[in-house]
Amino acid sequence: MKQRKGFSYARYGYLFSLPFIVAFCVFSLYPTIYTALLGFTDCKGLGNTTWHFLTDEPFKNFVSVLQNPSFIKSLGNTVKLWIMNFIPQITLALLLTAWFTSHRHKLAGQGFFKVVFYMPNIITAASVAILFNALFGYPTGPVNDLLLTTGVLSTPFNFSINATAAQLIVAFIQFWMWYGYTMIILISGVLGISPEIYEAAEIDGANDVQLFFQITIPNLKTILLYTLITSMIGGLNMYDIPKLFLLGGPDNATLTTSVFIYNQAFSGSYLYNRAAAASMIMFLIIAVFSGVIFLLMRDKDEGR
Amino acid sequence: MKHAKHSNGTAFKIVAYTVCVLLTILSLMPFIIMLINSTRSTYEIQQHAISLVPSTYLMSNLSVLLGKTFNPIRGFMNSMIISVGSTACTVYFSALTAYALVAYQWKGRKTFFTVIMCVMMIPAQVTSIGFYQFMYQIHMTNNFLALILPSIAAPATVFFMRQFMLSSLPLELLDSARIDGSGEFNTFNRIALPIMKPAMATQAIFCFVSSWNSLFLPTILLTDNSKYTMPIMVGLLRGDIYKTEHGAIYLGLTLTILPLFIVYFALSKYIIAGVALGGVKG
Numbered sequence A: 001m002k003q004r005k006g007f008s009y010a011r012y013g014y015l016f017s018l019p020f021i022v023a024f025c026v027f028s029l030y031p032t033i034y035t036a037l038l039g040f041t042d043c044k045g046l047g048n049t050t051w052h053f054l055t056d057e058p059f060k061n062f063v064s065v066l067q068n069p070s071f072i073k074s075l076g077n078t079v080k081l082w083i084m085n086f087i088p089q090i091t092l093a094l095l096l097t098a099w100f101t102s103h104r105h106k107l108a109g110q111g112f113f114k115v116v117f118y119m120p121n122i123i124t125a126a127s128v129a130i131l132f133n134a135l136f137g138y139p140t141g142p143v144n145d146l147l148l149t150t151g152v153l154s155t156p157f158n159f160s161i162n163a164t165a166a167q168l169i170v171a172f173i174q175f176w177m178w179y180g181y182t183m184i185i186l187i188s189g190v191l192g193i194s195p196e197i198y199e200a201a202e203i204d205g206a207n208d209v210q211l212f213f214q215i216t217i218p219n220l221k222t223i224l225l226y227t228l229i230t231s232m233i234g235g236l237n238m239y240d241i242p243k244l245f246l247l248g249g250p251d252n253a254t255l256t257t258s259v260f261i262y263n264q265a266f267s268g269s270y271l272y273n274r275a276a277a278a279s280m281i282m283f284l285i286i287a288v289f290s291g292v293i294f295l296l297m298r299d300k301d302e303g304r
Numbered sequence B: 001m002k003h004a005k006h007s008n009g010t011a012f013k014i015v016a017y018t019v020c021v022l023l024t025i026l027s028l029m030p031f032i033i034m035l036i037n038s039t040r041s042t043y044e045i046q047q048h049a050i051s052l053v054p055s056t057y058l059m060s061n062l063s064v065l066l067g068k069t070f071n072p073i074r075g076f077m078n079s080m081i082i083s084v085g086s087t088a089c090t091v092y093f094s095a096l097t098a099y100a101l102v103a104y105q106w107k108g109r110k111t112f113f114t115v116i117m118c119v120m121m122i123p124a125q126v127t128s129i130g131f132y133q134f135m136y137q138i139h140m141t142n143n144f145l146a147l148i149l150p151s152i153a154a155p156a157t158v159f160f161m162r163q164f165m166l167s168s169l170p171l172e173l174l175d176s177a178r179i180d181g182s183g184e185f186n187t188f189n190r191i192a193l194p195i196m197k198p199a200m201a202t203q204a205i206f207c208f209v210s211s212w213n214s215l216f217l218p219t220i221l222l223t224d225n226s227k228y229t230m231p232i233m234v235g236l237l238r239g240d241i242y243k244t245e246h247g248a249i250y251l252g253l254t255l256t257i258l259p260l261f262i263v264y265f266a267l268s269k270y271i272i273a274g275v276a277l278g279g280v281k282g
Helices: A002-038 A060-067 A069-100 A110-122 A125-135 A142-149 A163-191 A195-203 A208-219 A221-236 A240-246 A257-266 A272-302 B002-037 B042-047 B058-066 B072-103 B109-119 B124-137 B145-152 B155-168 B171-179 B184-213 B216-221 B230-236 B246-281
Strands: none
Touching (some): A002 B072, A002 B109, A002 B145, A002 B184, A060 A069, A060 A272, A069 A110, A069 A163, A069 A208, A069 A221, A069 A257, A110 A163, A110 B002, A125 A142, A125 A240, A125 B002, A125 B230, A125 B246, A163 A208, A163 A221, A163 A240, A163 B002, A163 B246, A240 A257, A240 B230, A257 B216, A272 B124, B002 B246, B042 B246, B058 B246, B072 B109, B072 B145, B072 B155, B072 B184, B072 B230, B109 B155, B124 B216, B145 B216, B171 B184, B184 B246, B216 B230, B230 B246
């Protein structure tokens, strides 16, 4: 009797995961395979749903994407913008984490600072992009107004036609939106480290700087790696800010791969096949990083 | 020695507070400028774009804003339908899937969980071309269901809920419900779901916000003006028709950001705790 009951309960395991499995197959797995296939076809043109496989040169789309100077530039931009935002972001987040978790000096108002620093992260990125576009307006935007009144500049500066300025601003927006998030993740990681380790080190006479580099950082290794890889995946898909801040300009300086894919597929000649090939190239790059994350998390889960 | 340490601590505090106050200004300033400029006329903004004194042009900015294509009420309603729909789908079905993983022993359970973790990190964006073509073929573009139904499968939420369930759902409770003759689906709804409430609330906030803020897929799928979501609507402010209407642009931004501000400051305690939890779980 008991045996039979146990068997019949297993049924519910399948039954209850069925909605997830169906939704996943229909809306995730099938589109993924479809995208991969489209990369090998001649599918283009607005609203076109008929296509043929390229039998002569199956990799034609992939080759033409990889030879497209705009794609190469967008890939370079994406990596550059990500690095330009991640290094200051992780540095500041680590510094704030060290301050907020210091055993010797308790800083008051931490709750308030956390709420304020995290806040930009929750605001619609599209709105943030347009807001910064207005803030950096030429010739009479608020930033120019500030720089002129304080005497830093004598004539207004046109941020939107300068490639370096545009890249710096996009990287800054990303940094500004994400350092608070990273800080909260790191602080919660530090709070998870056993206090006894710190006490022992303090008895041995270690100062704050030594504690930070010899105890905090090594113990945060997994979380730092997790932050690094998730930030990288997010960075490789950067779309909202570069798309709406300066529409990928000036002169493609803020064109990211996601904006490139969007432009290929949904503007001009609607090259779905090229966009699909570019997506798959990005997919492969991201899959490699996901693999690394997966290995990390599985190890952690088994240790639980 | 003690004295040196004391002054050392004071110096540390001065530096730390200075940096924190500067960062606070950096976080808030863009929004303060936005709020104030939405009450100022375009002429005033062109004279001096930064002012700490609100002006009296709120209503005239509003009429300029609404006189064109920008329709915040429609955008708000559309975003609301999609976000509420996908949040409900994500939270309910993720809890159900996590329940299947925790409460039952079945073949393939481990493999299933491994697959969930594998696909967790893959963003929808890279497969969007196939998704668009598929939706186009079955005439689901400009249909909100195309943005709501995919949220039934939310691997990261399932992962989070499973971890929560492992630590806070006593399996004995389910056994005693069975003895009382409760059906399995009923047990899930009546016993497991109430216990899951804290985890569901946290996940609901993040799911809602990410759905509300999402731009890429809605831009691709929703081409009909009347279906535009708030982030697509915001993009219109970038267009030529508002080029010289600075006051109206700031007001449009304010209208899109204000609801999020209110929600954030009302729930900030839970949101910050939720972010921290994500870090520990991850």
